Amino acid sequence: MNLVPVLVTGLFAGGVSCAAVQGGLLTGLITRQRTAAGTQVAIGGWRAQLGDDLAPVGGFLAGKLVSHTLLGALLGALGGAVELEVGVRTWLQIGAGLLIVVFGLAQLGVPGFRRIVVEPPTAWLKVVRNRARSQAALAPAVLGFVTVLVPCGVTLSVEALALTSGSALMGAATMAVFVLGTGPLFAILGYAARKAATAWKGRLAVVTGLVVLAMGLYTLNGGLELAGAPFAASRIVQAASQSDTPVDTTAVTVADGKQTVVITTRTGAYSPDNVQAQAGLPTTLVVKSDGAQGCVRSFVIRDEEKILPVKGETRIELGVLQAGRLDYACGMGMYTGVITIV
Structure with missing residues (x-):
């Protein structure tokens, strides 16, 4: 918090x-x-x-x-x-x-x-x-x-x-x-x-x-x-600047028909906060903690909470992704990010 x-x-x-x-x-x-x-x-x-x-x-x-x-x-x-x-x-x-x-x-x-x-x-x-x-x-x-x-x-x-x-x-x-x-x-x-x-x-x-x-x-x-309300601040900002929103494609790797998405969490932030992934592939989300402290350690995705370590990796199986967006946030909703699935 x-x-x-x-x-x-x-x-x-x-x-x-x-x-x-x-x-x-x-x-x-x-x-x-x-x-x-x-x-x-x-x-x-x-x-x-x-x-x-x-x-x-x-x-x-x-x-x-x-x-x-x-x-x-x-x-x-x-x-x-x-x-x-x-x-x-x-x-x-x-x-x-x-x-x-x-x-x-x-x-x-x-x-x-x-x-x-x-x-x-x-x-x-x-x-x-x-x-x-x-x-x-x-x-x-x-x-x-x-x-x-x-x-x-x-x-x-x-x-x-x-x-x-x-x-x-x-x-x-x-x-x-x-x-x-x-x-x-x-x-x-x-x-x-x-x-x-x-x-x-x-x-x-x-x-x-x-x-x-x-x-x-x-x-x-x-x-x-x-x-995940449509009138939350992050969604309003993203909708208002849709064409200017940077999407990161370097945090995703595909091998043997499987997809891995990697994001890093530090105190006060998740990065990158907008990752582009492919639809139709079994996907693993890897959250790397780099000296994470505070609210960011409470990682919420799909209404499930994972407590992240201060340092280390946490693997979360997301299954086969469908086109759309997958939002995640800290436990208090103060730090957010999104996986954009195309």
Whole structure:
């Protein structure tokens, strides 16, 4: 899975969205702790004040990171333990993409969507507020840890991605990267007054909505690529530039009436991504892994998944090919390729 969009979503959409739900709790706790420690700050000067500001924010983010990473690992393990078929994972990803798109439209204030707000149960909010009243040394960390009970809409969308990853490690990484992305805005909230924080939120509202919408479309397209939908991005681009699309014929060899197609996978790409093969011949696809890492190792073709090694070869028998096209993609539909059969 490409975690860059998750990080960008955390930086913009997640920061503002989560701040709207949890920011008041954090600023309230910091204000109370600062009041209680006012005398020590006055004596210690600006260095003591800086430490007084950074400590609760750091504790809050550390607690938040731990709880959300654990949740991501649990969700990823759950997705892997039930051994979801490619088709099921595809529809889950399409659903996650649609969910993120809806939240993006809501953030932008689009009529019909602007009233969509995800709120946690009242009982969960009471638990978190009780932690916010505490002035103990570990209060910020505890508050950050229990915010896992108070997810914002964007967080729920990222949790759906962690579930579809089917891996405890990737699920944990997904949630951890997202929380790290939300860190800068929460740090700003730790220093800013409520009025300043509100101003930041207002200025970033449109950017937030656009980023959420972009991530939703990106995630949705991955599901459409896996489903082989005619309106997936790769098919639209290919249809729009049919005459300019380069087709590789050097990756195919024919011997003794059998055909071998060779493609190479590296981190972030399959190459060549458009191979021309002959119809009517028994065909073997050889996927050569050259330091492959990440999503590309989950190779999906004909609704079957093969886990590729980091280095080495994987042979897949395709049988006798019929004229047309045979699409393949990584497990999240983010990296794709096609075998054009003539």
